[in-house]
Amino acid sequence: MKEYKRYTLTAALPYANGPIHFGHLAGVYIPADIFARYLRGKSLDIIFVCGSDEHGVPITIKAKNEGVSPQDVVDKYHSLNKESFERLGISFDIYSRTTSPVHYETATEFFKTLYNKGEFIEKTTEQYYDPEAEQFLADRYITGTCPRCGNENAYGDQCENCGSSLNATDLINPQSMISGAVPVLKETNHWFLPLDKYEAFLKKWILEDNKHWKPNVYGQCKSWLDGGLQPRAVSRDLDWGIPVPVKGAEGKVLYVWFDAPIGYISATRELTPDWEKYWKSEDTRLIHFIGKDNIVFHCIVFPAMLNAEGSYILPENVPANEFLNLEGDKLSTSRNWAVWLHEYLDEFPGKQDVLRYVLCANAPETKDNDFTWKDFQARNNNELLAIFGNFVNRTMVLTHKYFGGKVPAQAELSDFDHEVLEQFEKSKQAIEKSLDTFRFREALKEAMDLARLGNKYLADTEPWKIFKTDPERVRTILNISLQLTANLSILFDPFLPDTSSRLRKMIDLKNFSWADGGRKDLLEVNHLLNQPELLFERIEDEVIEAQLQKLKNNKLDNENKALVSEPSKSAVSFDDFGKMDIRVATILSAEKVAKTKKLMKLLVDTGIDKRTVVSGIAEFFEPENLVGQKVCILLNLEPREIKGIQSQGMILLSENADGKLFFVEPRPEAVNGSMVK
RNA sequence: GGCGAGGUAGCUCAGCUGGUUAGAGCGCAUGAUUCAUAAUCAUGAGGUCGGCGGUUCAAGCCCGCCUCUCGCUACCA
Incomplete structure (x- = not known):
C-alpha cells in the first residue's frame, strides 16, 4: 500500500433531531474510534473529526411540532450527543456542528467556488408556495389527500397510510401546514450538481481504482453507477440552513446533503489552522466511517463535489458497515425500537467498555447483525469477566499472595514459557493486520485470545501447587503472566480504553505506546504492583430482564398507537357519493x-x-x-x-x-x- | 420485477487467488482443577456449507437456474 504521512478520519455526522442509539455505535462510531486510537497509539499524525448535522427539513418539522425553534432542537441534541460520545470514550479530536460560523464560511466558499467555475446548472421549476406565510413549502410541509389510497392526511413526500412516495403536486386538496392556506404553484429556480457529468470520472475512480473497498460498498456503488446518475438539486426554498451565496437567492438555502459532508472540512478548520494538509495533500489518507445508508453520499456525491471543487483529495476508503437489529427487529426511531446511548450510560454506569466490547464483537461488518441483551450478558460474563478479568485477577492475587505484589524475576525458561512470550508479538501483529483491513471483530478476538492463553498458561503450569516445592518456577510463571497482563493493557487499549487504563494503574505501567505491545519486559523485576481490583462485574439476569421488559413496554405502546384509526374524512354531498x-x-x-x-x-x-x-x-x-x-x-x-x-x-x-x-x-x-x- | 449484499454447527460468525478428514467463540455433554468474580483448563457430540444442475482430477469457494433474508429501485387507481 501507498505510504501515507497523515490520516484524516471522519465519522458520519449524526443528525441532530434525536439521540444516538446502538445501531449508530456498532456501525460507525465504535469502529471509527478503535481505528483512531490504534493509529494514535502508533504515534501517527491523525485527526478524527465529527459533529452534528443540524440543517434540513426534518429538524424544522420537529421544532414546529414541539413549538420551539430549530436552533433549540439542534442545541438540545448536539449537547446530548456530544456528551454521550464523550462518556462512551469516543475520542473525537473535535465534535463540531454545522451551525457553527466556520461551517457557514466553509460551505459558502465551497459553493461559491463551484458556482464560479460553472459547475452548477440552474433550473426553474414549479413548487408549492404558501401565499399567507410568503414562503415556499417543503414537501413535508404540505398535507392533502393521497391520490392512491384516499388518506386525507398524506404528506407531500409520502403517504404514511399506504406507504407510497409522492410528489407534493400529486396531492388532492393540498394544504399548507404552516398557515393552513391553499398553496399555489409558483416558479422558483435552483442550482443542480450535474452528477451525470462526473459519471466517467466516478466509474474509473471507484470501479477501477478502488477495487479494494468492501464488497458491500463496492457493489452498492456499482449499482448506482450502472443505473446512471442524475443532476441533484443543491439548493432548497427553506429558511433553515446556509443561505445560497448568490444574488437573487433570497429565501434559498443549501440543501442539507450538500452542506453536511462539508462539515468534516469545517470541523478540521475549527480544529487546526493547519487544516489544509489534512484535506488537500496527496500523502494524506482520508477515511470515512459510515453506515450503509450513507454509501451513495460518501462514495459518489461527496467525491463528485470534491472533484468538482478541484483542490481536495478523495477518500482512500469508506469502510461502511451494515445495520444492527435489536432483538430480531429492525431498529426504528419512530417506533422507539432502539437502545439509546444516553440511557444505557445512565443505567450501566462504568460499563461503557462492556458496550464497546459487545458492539465491536458483534458489529455488522459483512451483513446485518442482531443485538440481543442475552448476548450482551453472555459476552460480559463469559468473555470479559471470565476470560480477561479473571486472568488478570488470578495473576494479581497470586503475585500479591506469594511475592507481596512485587514483580518476581524469571529463572530458566521452559518451551511453553518461550511459546507464551513469543505469542505477545504474534498477537500484536495479528491485531494490526486485522485493524489495517477494518476487521474489528477479528482484531478484538485476537486480543481476547491472548487473555485466553494466559488462563491456559496458569492452568497448565499450576503455580499454586508447586509454590512450596519450587518457588523459583513460580517466580518465572508469574513474571510471564504479568508481562502478558501488561501486554493486554496495551493491546486492548484501542477497544477498551477505560478498562485498559484501569489495568495500567493496577500494574502501575506508565509511558506506554502501541509500539510497546509485544514486548516481553514491560514490567521490571521488583516493580511494585497496586492492589488488584475487579475489571468487570457480573451482570445478573434481573438486569437483563429489566431491559427486555423495557423494550416490551415500548413495543406494547407502539401496538396501541397503531390501533388508532384514521379520523373521519370531511363530509361529501349525496350527489358526490351518487x-x-x-x-x-x-x-x-x-x-x-x-x-x-x-x-x-x-x-x-x-x-x-x-x-x-x-x-x-x-x-x-x-x-x-x-x-x-x-x-x-x-x-x-x-x-x-x-x-x-x-x-x-x-x-x-x-x-x-x-x-x-x-x-x-x-x-x-x-x-x-x-x-x- | 431490476440492481446490490447475504444465506456455513443450537446461537454469533471465519473460511484469502477452488486442493487432503469444513473452522472459531458462545451454548451443550463429560472429565480435570480450586490461584481466581461458581470463574478456569481439557476432551467430545453437533454441519447433505439454502436447493437443483453444470465446469473440473478436485467446489463452501467458479458458472446457470431456483429459493429465503436485508437494502436501493419500479409498480399500487
Missing part, C-alpha cells in the same frame, strides 16, 4: 403482472360487461384462489394504463394496520351488476 358507480362483480380469472411485485391483472364479470382491472394485491393473494371471488368494483373510475395494461375500475378492499388487504365481499346472493349504494 356519482360513484359501485357494483357487485365476480373475478373470472387472475394472473400476476410480470415484473412487478404487487400487481395482479384481473378479469371481472361486472354484469354489464367483462373488463380488465389491475390491482395491487399480488402480495396477499394467489391467482388460483381469486377465481370466483365476489367483489365490489368502482366501475366509473377513469381508466388508466398500468404496466401497459388498461385498468378499467378499482376493486374495493379494506386494509389493516399491518397493511393486510381484505376484499369488501358481497353476500353470495348478490348478483353481478347490482348497484352498491
